[in-house]
Amino acid sequence: MSETAVLTAVDAGVMTITMNRPAVLNALNPAMLDGLSAALAAAKANDSVRALILTGAGRGFCAGADLGAASMQSGEHDVAQSLRESYHPIVLAMRQLPKPIVAAVNGSAAGAGMSLALACDVVLAGESASFLQAFTKIGLVPDCGSTWFLPRIVGDIRARAMVMLAEKIPARDALQYGLVWKVHADEALAAEAKRCAEGLAKMPTQAYALVKQALTQSAANGLGDQLEVEALLQAQASRTDDFREGVAAFVQKRPPRFSGR
DSSP: OOTTTEEEEEETTEEEEEEOOGGGTTOBOHHHHHHHHHHHHHHHHOTTOOEEEEEESTTEEEOSBOTTSHHHHSSOOOHHHHIIIIIHHHHHHHHHOSSOEEEEEOSEEETHHHHHHHTSSEEEEETTOEEEOOGGGGTOOOOTTHHHHHHHHHOHHHHHHHHHHOOOEEHHHHHHHTSOSEEEOHHHHHHHHHHHHHHHHTSOHHHHHHHHHHHHHHTTOOHHHHHHHHHHHHHHHTTSHHHHHHHHHHHHTSOOOOOOO
16 A cells, blocks of 8 residues: 555544545546555544545545556556456445545546545535546446446436536536535635534444445335335344433433444
């Protein structure tokens, strides 16, 4: 793992993961992919980390795969193998991580970079941010989950247009389409993302883990099956210390003190 391709910092229960190749708009190369994978594993293993922020250094969030890499230009790059071994595990780890992830999209999120943003749980964007399904511009197919995320988020009509027209989507349009939760002034984005993540870190994290599991399973379930999933997960949630603390705090009319257990 490169020590500079991905930076991590932990404060107030929040791990901030910063993609750190600003000269190339944080394009994804092997060092960055390894760094992201390691950071997610570290966040999962660290009980003091209760929420995460994913962002990019400099003026961009992530430009997608580094097309300037020698392996990409030589024709020797096995794209399918690379996706299966290096990209897919990161997207799955983000969705399966039992802790909430806040995306702070600063600047461009293109190609696989847009997929990484959509894999987060709460997506915040700066006013100058943009989203781009750039794949067809170079004769490729969307990957890293974009063909799964987009129809579910924006609907089939918009998903097809985004992918086929490959037009840049400004942050305000992305908000209207449901791609992001909120848009903030560029200079306020980092602070707002930290405020959001710190708020999540103070909440019952076991419930968030179960919420993420329920939402993921809902994609393949009918209503009856999903009602059963909710029942089973609710039973788990009701046995946690945080549930008992939440009820006690409500009855006693005081702020809850969640432990994450």
